[in-house]
Amino acid sequence: MAKVTGRIVVDTEQCKGCGVCIPVCPFDVIELAKEFNSKGFHYAYMKNPEACTGCMNCALVCPDAVIKVYRKKVRV
Amino acid sequence: MDEQQAKTEDIIKKENLVFDKTKLLTDKAFHYCPGCGHGVVHRLLMEVIEELDIQEKTIGIAPVGCSVLAYHYMDIDMQEAAHGRAPALATGIKRTLPEKYVFTYQGDGDLAAIGTAETIHSCNRGENITIIFINNGIYGMTGGQMAPTTLENMKSSTTPYGRNVKQMGNPLKITELVAQLPGTCFVTRQAVHKPAYVRKTKKAIKKAFKYQKQEMGLSFIEIVSNCNSGWKMTPNDANKWLENNMLPFYPLGDLKTPEKK
Ligand SMILES: Cc1ncc(C[n+]2csc(CCOP(=O)(O)OP(=O)(O)O)c2C)c(N)n1
Numbered sequence: 001m002a003k004v005t006g007r008i009v010v011d012t013e014q015c016k017g018c019g020v021c022i023p024v025c026p027f028d029v030i031e032l033a034k035e036f037n038s039k040g041f042h043y044a045y046m047k048n049p050e051a052c053t054g055c056m057n058c059a060l061v062c063p064d065a066v067i068k069v070y071r072k073k074v075r076v
Numbered sequence: 077m078d079e080q081q082a083k084t085e086d087i088i089k090k091e092n093l094v095f096d097k098t099k100l101l102t103d104k105a106f107h108y109c110p111g112c113g114h115g116v117v118h119r120l121l122m123e124v125i126e127e128l129d130i131q132e133k134t135i136g137i138a139p140v141g142c143s144v145l146a147y148h149y150m151d152i153d154m155q156e157a158a159h160g161r162a163p164a165l166a167t168g169i170k171r172t173l174p175e176k177y178v179f180t181y182q183g184d185g186d187l188a189a190i191g192t193a194e195t196i197h198s199c200n201r202g203e204n205i206t207i208i209f210i211n212n213g214i215y216g217m218t219g220g221q222m223a224p225t226t227l228e229n230m231k232s233s234t235t236p237y238g239r240n241v242k243q244m245g246n247p248l249k250i251t252e253l254v255a256q257l258p259g260t261c262f263v264t265r266q267a268v269h270k271p272a273y274v275r276k277t278k279k280a281i282k283k284a285f286k287y288q289k290q291e292m293g294l295s296f297i298e299i300v301s302n303c304n305s306g307w308k309m310t311p312n313d314a315n316k317w318l319e320n321n322m323l324p325f326y327p328l329g330d331l332k333t334p335e336k337k
Contacts, residue, residue, distance in 0.1 A: 006094075007087045018111030018311040024271055041110070049084060057271040059095040063115030064106055069095035072087045 002073045006054020010044050011066040017041035021058035021067065027051040030058060098122045100131060100151045107145060111311025113301030114143050116268040117210060120278045121181070122150055128285055134177040135169055137162040141183035142216040160191025163198035166205045177288055179206040184225040185215040188250045192224075195250065202259025202293040206284040209251070209296065212303040213322060220306030224248040227325055232306070247325065251298040255331040261293035263332040267300045269315040273328070280330075292334055300326050 008030075015037065021044055022030050031047040044067075046052060054071030100122035106115045125134050131152055138146040140159035147154035157165045162180035170178040187195050187209050198205070214232055215221040221234040227247055229238035239247070255263040262284055266277040277299060284295035300322050304314035330336075 005083075005087060007084055009088060014105050016110035020111050020269070020311050020315060023312055049080065054094060056095045060271040060274040061116065061269065063108065063110075063112055065097040065101060065115065065119045067095070068093065068097075070087050070089070070092040071094045072089075072092045074083075074087075 001076055003076045004053050004071060005050075005074050006052040006069060006071045007049060008046060008052065008054075008058060009068040009070070011068075012043040012045070013037050013039075014064055014066045015041060015043035016064055017043055018063060019044070020061050020063065024057040024061050026055065026057065027053065098126050100126045102149055102151050104148050106149060108142060109305045111302065111304050111314065112142070113212070113268050113299065114210060116274060117181075117208065117277070117299055117301070118143075118146065118149055120268070120274065120281055121179070121208065122152075124278060124281045124285060125152060125177075128282070130177055130285070133175070134179070135173070137166050137169070137178070137180040139180070139182040139186040140217075141186045143181055143183065143210070144217070146181055160186050160189070161194055162186070162191065163194040163203070163205070163207060166207075167198055167201075167203045170203060170205050174204070177206070177285055178204075179208055179284075181208045182210070183216065184209070184211045184213065184223045185218075185221075188224045188248055192250075195254065196257070198259075199254040199294050199296060200257045200259050202257075202261075204288055204291050204293060206281075206288055206295045207297065208281070209298045210301050211298055211322075211326065212301045212306070213247075214303045214306040216303045216306050220303065220308075224250070225326075227321060230321070231308075249326070251296065251326075251331060254296050259293050260296055260332060261334045262287050262295040262297075262330075264296075264330045265298040265300065265326060265328050267318070267323070267328055269302060269318055276328075287334065298326070300328070 032042040059067040267273040302314040
């Protein structure tokens with residue numbers, strides 16, 4: 001069976017850690033890191049990458065356009 | 077390399093890329109506060125201009141307000157206007173260069189307070205331009221003072237106990253007002269704090285440019301947005317507050333379309 005799976009890549013240096021990507025994710029993939037970037041922001045990262053479907057919700061609401069989304073069909 | 081990492085590397089490949097920042101946004105990082113809706117609207121505008129392939133044919137007018145530096149981020153021709161005067165400037169540019177797509181980008185203080193005259197008259201004259209109106213219910217840049225659009229009982233730095241309409245007057249639904257004017261062809265209210273709204277806003281912007289090409293009159297797109305710094309909330313709380321308080325008073329949807337007047 002084929003399943004759609006995704007990954008996001010966050011530009012951690014440009015992310016401002018606003019967190020608006022977190023509640024719009026239907027699969028609870030994203031979290032703010034404990035670490036921070038050089039501007040002092042806790043950037044977004046995938047805490048649960050396996051659950052990502054590449055739906056793009058996070059990228060659509062991201063005010064700083066720092067999220068790249070990848071999507072691929074994989075056999076399971 | 078563990079299995080999960082291998083899988084991730086297999087997915088993160090150029091051919092699987094489905095969303096990336098549009099090339100029409102410059103590499104300069106937005107100066108906006110974390111979570112601010114201005115960034116989303118900037119991106120949508122540039123995505124539409126890229127998809128319509130009109131980068132060389134578009135002239136934007138930047139306002140006074142938080143988005144005063146919009147021309148640093150949008151890789152198109154832009155002109156800065158004096159506070160509130162963007163529609164007057166757009167009128168002049170569009171009339172001298174009618175083959176260009178001309179839009180203004182304005183906040184609620186800019187468009188609905190100091191620029192009320194320019195807004196109303198450009199809409200009434202039916203200038204063939206597009207107005208993008210960001211309504212965050214507040215003067216963001218200057219420190220969160222009350223704007224004409226501030227809701228009843230809403231706190232701002234100049235209404236610390238909430239807007240008292242007996243004293244300060246009623247919030248102004250300027251979008252409903254311009255929808256009454258014969259010069260507007262497309263008047264709509266959208267939002268950008270949820271993925272579905274973002275998609276709809278993008279469609280609305282695209283439509284507005286299409287109507288401009290067909291010389292149908294003025295398109296007016298209000299975007300109900302947030303100002304978490306001015307509202308003194310976290311970005312996610314501000315978006316929730318927007319949904320529960322702004323949207324009941326400023327309901328989303330088309331107020332006027334060329335098909336349905
Ligand atoms: C003629 C003039 N009057 C007043 C100001 C001060 N001023 C700068 S921005 C602003 C309000 C902007 O608010 P808004 O249009 O809602 O945009 P936002 O900052 O919320 O995006 C004011 C009153 C000015 N720059 N010029």
